[in-house]
Amino acid sequence: MVTADATPPELRLLSTDAGGPGLTVAAVARRLGVAPATLRTWDRRYALGSSAHSAGSHRRYSSLDLARLDLMRRLVNAGAPPAEAARAALAADVTADGSHLDIDPDASDLDLGPILDGMDAPHGGGDVIALPTAAPSVRGLARAAMSLDSIACGQIVRDSLGRRGVVWTWDNLLVPVLVGVGRRWENSGKGVEVEHVLSESVTASLSGVVSRLSGAVNPRPVILACADDEMHSLPLFAVSAALAERRIAARVLGARVPHDALVAAIRRTGPSAVLVWAYLEPPRGAQSLAELPALRPAPVVLAAGPGWGPTLPPGVGRVTDLVDAVARISHAVGV
């Protein structure tokens, strides 16, 4: 018998256990960081789904169902073939509060011991991102990213953007997961593929907010660019989406913008504000910001990110976070 204290606290004690309605497929998908289609497939193929259906035969999940599905997800993430993982999850003896799983190793051909040992490594260097006190949506996004499930990542991020807006989603959902992913890479050297899947999903979701903008209020453009060699472009998309919510249109030049290309873009468009993001120190440092074209009227030039160092050239403003960036750009465009 192998015992794992495996179920995260937010998966415990759902209302079906007290005779209430339980969770919907969408809610379970969010909590587990698994696409709803994957849950339906597991139900159809392996009979691993909800034990109760409510009126209208919609699936409703109890904490015991969730504990089994969570185990299934963990085993699959740890490399178990889905059919084997499902057999083990179905054979698991789940306790009443869903907090423990007693797994019978004879129920499966898998050697479950090493897989269970590898689950929930505590310091973010293993197969999870360590986010012990995080909200369910944060843990769901982290799990989806770790599973390289870009569809679930997109669903979780879009859901939050729709409900809470760009600034809340950036500060409370995206930053914690991005920092966790970055820390895992720092500790283990693993997970660049996770960073890429997460970044692509976040970029696409934030771009979706921008694509719904019509009737922008700013007559002169706003330019958002990364410094020379800088690949960390996500903050630009966050700024662009947060501005779009205020009906301000921005032109995102994206990652690795050579200094000469930025100069050319400024000359061609005559922007009211230019924000340049640097996570890493740019090759020519903050001095490059002093060498932007002197237009009339002069654009507001903003340096964002830790790469610019402590001293900025005269006339260049420093932006400290997303709210600050939106406020300064809104002021520059006169909104």
Ligand code: B12
């Ligand atoms: C995603 C990611 C990538 C992706 C980027 C994809 C993309 N399209 O953006 C990829 C895989 C390409 C990548 C590459 C690299 N990465 Co990287 N990456 C990250 C990760 C996980 C998130 C980056 C991000 O968007 N951060 C945004 C927020 C979450 O960062 P933050 O520091 O908390 O931001 C706060 C402040 O900066 C502040 N702030 C201050 N001013 C402003 C202004 C504005 C407008 C905003 C919004 C915020 C803000 O508020 C922010 C919170 O809102 C970070 C981890 C991390 N902690 O950020 C590593 C991280 C930035 N990467 C790092 C490194 C070392 C690299 C690589 C050199 C190594 C590698 N893996 O190959 C390359 C660099 C390549 C290059 N030339 O640029 C290090 C940087 C360490 C350092 N300071 O030197 C980090 C910190 C990882 C780590 N923990 O070590 N990376």
